Amino acid sequence: MFATLSDRLSATFKNLRGKGRLSEADIDATAREIRIALLEADVALPVVKEFVAAVKERARGEEVSQALNPAQQIVKIVNDELVTILGGETRRLRYAKSGPTVIMLAGLQGAGKTTLAAKLALWFKEQDKTPLLVACDLQRPNAVNQLQVNGERVGVPVFAPEPGNGVGDPVAVAKAAVDEAKRTLHDVVIVDTAGRLGVDAEMMAQAAGIRDAVDPDEVLFVVDAMIGQDALITAQAFLDGVGYDGVVLTKLDGDARGGAALSIRQVTGKPVMFASSGEKMTDFDVFHPDRMASRILDMGDVMTLIEQAEKAFDQEQALKAAQKLTGQGGDFTLDDFLEQMQQVRKLGSMSKILQMLPGMGQIRDQLENFDDREIDRIEAIIHSMTPAERANPKIIDGSRRARIAKGCGRSVSDVNGLVDRFFEARKMMQQMAKGGGIPGMPGMPGMPGMGGAGGGKRVSAKQKQKAKAKGGKRRSGNPAKAAKQDTEAKEKAAQAGSNPFGIGADVDYEKAAANLDLPKDFSKFLK
Amino acid sequence: MTWLYLILGIALLALLLVGLLVAGRRRQAPPTDSTDLLAPEQEPAEAPPEGTSLDDLLEAPEEPEAPEESAPTAPVLEKPEKPASRLVRLRQRLAGSGALGRGLLGLLSRDNLDEDTWEAIEDLLIGADIGVGPTQELVERLRTRMRVEGGADGGSAREILREELIALVDPTLDRSLDVSGADGRPGVVLVVGVNGTGKTTTVGKLARILVAEERTTLLAAADTFRAAATEQLATWGERVGVEVVRGPEGGDPASVAFEAVKRGVDDNLDTVVVDTAGRLQNKQGLMDELGKVKRVIEKQAPVTEVLLVLDATTGQNGLIQAKVFSEVVDVTGIALTKLDGSAKGGIVVAVQRQLGVPVKLVGLGEGADDLAPFDAAAFVDALLS
Numbered sequence: 001m002f003a004t005l006s007d008r009l010s011a012t013f014k015n016l017r018g019k020g021r022l023s024e025a026d027i028d029a030t031a032r033e034i035r036i037a038l039l040e041a042d043v044a045l046p047v048v049k050e051f052v053a054a055v056k057e058r059a060r061g062e063e064v065s066q067a068l069n070p071a072q073q074i075v076k077i078v079n080d081e082l083v084t085i086l087g088g089e090t091r092r093l094r095y096a097k098s099g100p101t102v103i104m105l106a107g108l109q110g111a112g113k114t115t116l117a118a119k120l121a122l123w124f125k126e127q128d129k130t131p132l133l134v135a136c137d138l139q140r141p142n143a144v145n146q147l148q149v150n151g152e153r154v155g156v157p158v159f160a161p162e163p164g165n166g167v168g169d170p171v172a173v174a175k176a177a178v179d180e181a182k183r184t185l186h187d188v189v190i191v192d193t194a195g196r197l198g199v200d201a202e203m204m205a206q207a208a209g210i211r212d213a214v215d216p217d218e219v220l221f222v223v224d225a226m227i228g229q230d231a232l233i234t235a236q237a238f239l240d241g242v243g244y245d246g247v248v249l250t251k252l253d254g255d256a257r258g259g260a261a262l263s264i265r266q267v268t269g270k271p272v273m274f275a276s277s278g279e280k281m282t283d284f285d286v287f288h289p290d291r292m293a294s295r296i297l298d299m300g301d302v303m304t305l306i307e308q309a310e311k312a313f314d315q316e317q318a319l320k321a322a323q324k325l326t327g328q329g330g331d332f333t334l335d336d337f338l339e340q341m342q343q344v345r346k347l348g349s350m351s352k353i354l355q356m357l358p359g360m361g362q363i364r365d366q367l368e369n370f371d372d373r374e375i376d377r378i379e380a381i382i383h384s385m386t387p388a389e390r391a392n393p394k395i396i397d398g399s400r401r402a403r404i405a406k407g408c409g410r411s412v413s414d415v416n417g418l419v420d421r422f423f424e425a426r427k428m429m430q431q432m433a434k435g436g437g438i439p440g441m442p443g444m445p446g447m448p449g450m451g452g453a454g455g456g457k458r459v460s461a462k463q464k465q466k467a468k469a470k471g472g473k474r475r476s477g478n479p480a481k482a483a484k485q486d487t488e489a490k491e492k493a494a495q496a497g498s499n500p501f502g503i504g505a506d507v508d509y510e511k512a513a514a515n516l517d518l519p520k521d522f523s524k525f526l527k
Numbered sequence: 528m529t530w531l532y533l534i535l536g537i538a539l540l541a542l543l544l545v546g547l548l549v550a551g552r553r554r555q556a557p558p559t560d561s562t563d564l565l566a567p568e569q570e571p572a573e574a575p576p577e578g579t580s581l582d583d584l585l586e587a588p589e590e591p592e593a594p595e596e597s598a599p600t601a602p603v604l605e606k607p608e609k610p611a612s613r614l615v616r617l618r619q620r621l622a623g624s625g626a627l628g629r630g631l632l633g634l635l636s637r638d639n640l641d642e643d644t645w646e647a648i649e650d651l652l653i654g655a656d657i658g659v660g661p662t663q664e665l666v667e668r669l670r671t672r673m674r675v676e677g678g679a680d681g682g683s684a685r686e687i688l689r690e691e692l693i694a695l696v697d698p699t700l701d702r703s704l705d706v707s708g709a710d711g712r713p714g715v716v717l718v719v720g721v722n723g724t725g726k727t728t729t730v731g732k733l734a735r736i737l738v739a740e741e742r743t744t745l746l747a748a749a750d751t752f753r754a755a756a757t758e759q760l761a762t763w764g765e766r767v768g769v770e771v772v773r774g775p776e777g778g779d780p781a782s783v784a785f786e787a788v789k790r791g792v793d794d795n796l797d798t799v800v801v802d803t804a805g806r807l808q809n810k811q812g813l814m815d816e817l818g819k820v821k822r823v824i825e826k827q828a829p830v831t832e833v834l835l836v837l838d839a840t841t842g843q844n845g846l847i848q849a850k851v852f853s854e855v856v857d858v859t860g861i862a863l864t865k866l867d868g869s870a871k872g873g874i875v876v877a878v879q880r881q882l883g884v885p886v887k888l889v890g891l892g893e894g895a896d897d898l899a900p901f902d903a904a905a906f907v908d909a910l911l912s
Contacts, residue, residue, distance in 0.1 A: 036659050042842030045654050109865060110723030110838060115753075139893070141731075141762035142755045149754030165762055197868035224723060228656040228842020233869040251722060254807040256844035279752070346811070 027059050030074050041296045043259030044232035047266045055081055079293050085266055087289030093273070094217050094245070100132075100181040102189045102214045104174075106207055106242050107222035108234060109195030112250035114143055116222055116276055117192040118150035119284040124188045125156060132186035134177040135160035136170040136210060139194035147192055154281050157186075170194065170206060175213040191216065198237025207242045219244040220273070223260060225252050231260035232267055239268050246273035249287065253277040259296050261287075314343060332426055334390040338382050341375060377410060381418050384408040393419055607735035607767060613899035635684040640673060656842055657695075657873035661880060665695060689907060695876050698903035700885035704860065705831040706737065706798045712828040713745075713791035714798045717784075717821060718862075719852055720836035722805030725864040725890060727756055729836050730802040731763025732890070732898035738767045742797035747787030748773045749780035749820060750804040760802055766895070780804060780816065781823040788827040799828075808851035821856045834887070836862045839872035849878040858882075864890035867897070 031052050038048045058077050095101045103120070105113045117133055124131040133151045135158060137143035144164035151158035159177045162168030174191055181189045193210060196203035211219060221244040223231065238244060247268075249261050252275050261272050272287045321340055324332040382390065384407030389396050396404070396419055405412040630651050634644050645666060652662040672687050706714040716733065720726045730746060737744040746764050748771055750756035757773045764771040772790060774783035784801045791799035803820060806813035824830055835858040837845050852858050861879075863872050866889050875886045891897040 039653055039659050040843050042656075042844070045650055108840065108868070110725055112723055140728075140759070142759040145758050146753065146755035153754070197865070199867070199869050224838075224840070226721070226838070226842060226844045226848075227840045228845075228874060229654045230656070230840045230869055230871075231842075234840070237869070251807065253809075254721065254844065255809040255847060256842070259842070 024060075027056055030059070031056050034074070034078060037297065038259060038262075041257035041259035042226075042228045042231070042263075043296065044229055044263035044267070046232065047263045050266065051081065051085075051262075075297070079297060082262065082293035082296060083289050086262060086272065086287075086292050091271060091273075096217045100178065100187050100189045101218075102178060102191065102216040104191040104193065104211060104214065104216040104219045105222050105248075106193055106219060106238060106244065107195060108197060108224070108227075109140075111195065111222045111224045112276065113137070113195065113222045114146050114192050115150065116248060116250060116284075117147060117190050118154050118156070119276060119281055120190055120274075121151065121156040121188075122154040122281050123284055124190075125154065129188045130186045131156050131188040131190055132177065132181045132184070133158040134174060134189060134191045135162070135164065136174050136177075136191050137194040138162055138164040138168045138170050138173070139166060141165050143192075143194070150281075157184075171209040171213050174210045178214050189214070198234045198241070204237070204241035211242055218246060220246050220248050221264075221270070222248045222250060223264065225249050225258040225260065226254060226256040227260045231263045235264040235268050239270070244270060246271055248272070248274045248276065250276040253279075253283065257296050258292060261292055262296060317343065331392075332429070334382050334385065334393055334422060335387075337422065338379065338390075341379065345375065377408075377414070378418060380408040381410055381415055393422060607739040608896040613896065631688055632685055635669070635673070635688055640670075645670065652873070655871035655873035656845075658843060658846070658877040661695070661876055665691060692907045693903055696903040696906060697879055697885070700879070700883070700903075702860075702885050702887050702901055702903075704887050704900070706742070708798075708828055708831055711795065713788070713796045714831040715788055715791070715824055715828055716798065716800045716832045716834060717803065717824065717830050717856065718801065718834045718836060719803050719817060719856060719858070720805060721807050721848055724805065724836045724838040724841075726750070726805060726836045727759050727763070727802050729834070729862050729864060729888070729890060729898065730760060730800050731766075732895060733800055733888070734763060734769045735767050735895060736898065737798055737800070738769060743794075744769050745787055745791050745794075745796050745799045746771045747784050747799060747801040749783045749787075749801050751776055751778045751780050751783060752804040756802075756804065781820045784820050785823045785827065788824050792827050808848050814851065814855045817852075818855050830856075832860060833858045834860050834862050835884070836864055837872075837875065837878070839863050839866045839874075840868065841874055843874065843877075845874035846877050846881060849882050849884060853882055853884065858884050860885060860887035862886075862888040862890065862898075863901070866890060867892040 034055060035048055035052050038051065039045065043051070055074070055077055058081070059074060093101075093103075105117055105120075107113050114137065121131040121133050133147055133156055135144040135147045137147070142165065144160045144162070148158045148160060159173075159180050161176060162173055170193065177189055177191065181187075191210065191214060193207060194203070196207060198204070219242060221235065221238050223235070227234070235247075247261070247264055247270055249258060249272055252258065264270065265272060272289075272292075274284065275287045275292075276284050278284075317339055321332065321336045324330055324336060381404060384404045385393075385396070385400075389400060389404075396415075401412050401415045401419075405415045408415075631648060634648050634651070637644055648669070649662055649666050652665060653659065657665075669687065669691055672691070673684070676683060676687065704716075706716060708714040718726050718730050718733075727750065734744055734746055746760055746769055748757035748760045750760070751774055754776075757771070757776070761771045761773065763769075772783060772787035774780070774786070780803060784803075787801060788799050790796070801820070801824065803817060804813075806817060808814065821830055821833070833856050835849060835852050837848065841848070849858065849861070861875060861884055863875055863886050866872050872889075879885060886901045889899055889901050891899060
């Protein structure tokens, strides 16, 4: 049921191999698949209809009769459309010309407003602003308290004259806060409000009251990435009730596909400005439309995977293992494999990770049924080997296999399978590292358009050339040179970090790609 | 840079695992489908209309008092409302948002049901987050029955729709809340869910129900992560005079839960309700932590009820949430919160079908007593009224 759009389309087009272009009937068949894929990603129904109509229109146009196979063509069109809608017309935060800039947060209960307020404050603080947090959520028990604790964590003062828990008038608090900010020379005021439902007229009126009292420069609508079909109604209700200028998507670190982003963008025309993705106060960033598009279509999201991996991995270990794979620093042993496996486990459920890799769609059925304990079993097999066997799996002969099988409680054929496949995989990886591409992983559909928008596009042409130029070469074995390369990349990353709109992240990876001895084919994973 | 090496590592693993998987898959028995366990063993004949095990106390439905919008923090303890009278409000609330049922009825009682009408019906159901699969199934069944029974007139269309919708929410499931323990030990209710679904609020409201049933109750604030979560729960506890066991912020949630249940056993209490921190289901570390909380509790007393709190606005991700939480802590019931908004909470249909976990409680609003037991027939009737 989690089949990706590209899988679905591949199935639809099974009988069309060799056909160069799409007939009307093909397009209609496709439209239904796209519809289901989008609905399963929680895109609101009216938006789906509109969207599918637009895609159909484009698919009929001449741009289809190009070289790609039909499924790829459609996926590309869909992806492009998504990126266009999601990414069209992003803008910077508006600051007030004089006096403090007032930002008001509104949204449903549990969308993550209070947490976001603190994250936003930290973000401003890092840009040399002096934010002031205002506790206008006087409804939920101890929301004021929560904001105060969060404010303390990020080192931002909190204006909370009322204790909350149903006592006090949020409108008055908001008003007083702006005066307070003027008095204490804070240049950004972030107003956290109580969560409210779109149908609650009284609470909506209160929100409008707060808005009128503080005259915010930006009203941000905070919405949970998990929200379903109701997103549309809620978004519209808030737009009518309070009005907002931008949308913040929270809990993007979950595995929800986040179709709501598309619905809201399409219906209200308000851009998604920020994305919040994690429990830590720093897990907050501007919104990447291209990644979101891949996510809605449930295509492999290598960028996110890389980021998660970076957080969880011990870099030195990984580097060591990878060097071994590329033939430097000894053989890649079962010990290294075990180590890697344990690190990858930190990233979460293995089946989820595998699904994030592009091209894994074909074996999705197996992934669906993948039992994470399978990995425990593999671990058990490896643990049952002697250190010598782990270091040099070649010495494992029949009697050793029998012993290992006994030790881990698996059958001999399981041990066989593991050892054989380990060799196979190692060979494959070494080949790949030498620049042979990945054998046995045919056709990477579903990758078009990643990094297609925003800053990525600007640099990509140039970087691609660079990558090509360096593509054939090996990474310098000279540590000094390698270190220099690393520093360069780091500098670049630092620059990207200071860019308030942070699209530089793309630049960063591409630069890194250019810096490495990547096989040419491999660079496509990064875009 | 290093991430390239990271990818190499992952890709290696992926290849290897996939290989193993493909090889190993053939030998493995197909995974048992959990829905099969759902044999309707109980006879629906005598099922009480309100499915609470919080027994049929003197019904005497009190006037549904207006929920305290601004509950005073006065020291006097509030007297929470009894669950029986809450059902009345459930009906009222749902009846207000009966657009789904009415829309469906309107479509079904048309003179000729053509493709467009069926598509419109499908759209309505999908719009309620019921999901593509269940929707298609329901529409298919409706189609067949309408054809066979020829229900062109409104009355029979309504009857058919009602029956099918009730079948969809499956009234045969046991929806009683298991809050009593065996052999003198307290019943332990573990409340879990992703961030921001309303776990703490649900625990607070649940405590009020338990107090209304005159059960001795203890709350455990095992949400040691979110700022001020323990205080939030403490406020709920104070209002009805229920004690809250708390630990240091950032402490081990399992130890707080353990302490609380231990107290429950020692003091011979009826029920201990454990609030946990919100966690996204794809965070392995946090899910392991949750598993530990449950394991540790069970050293003292078995967990009688694991409630997954699900936000009614949640879309198809709700299914994944339910699946993962079920794997980790074996969810026995669902509390569907925020049903008073425009959301219809259709995702629970998918969850019930796939995992066989029934909805036991519904949250209907901001008021302290706006938590009601779920009743399939009443739910559907309210939708159709």
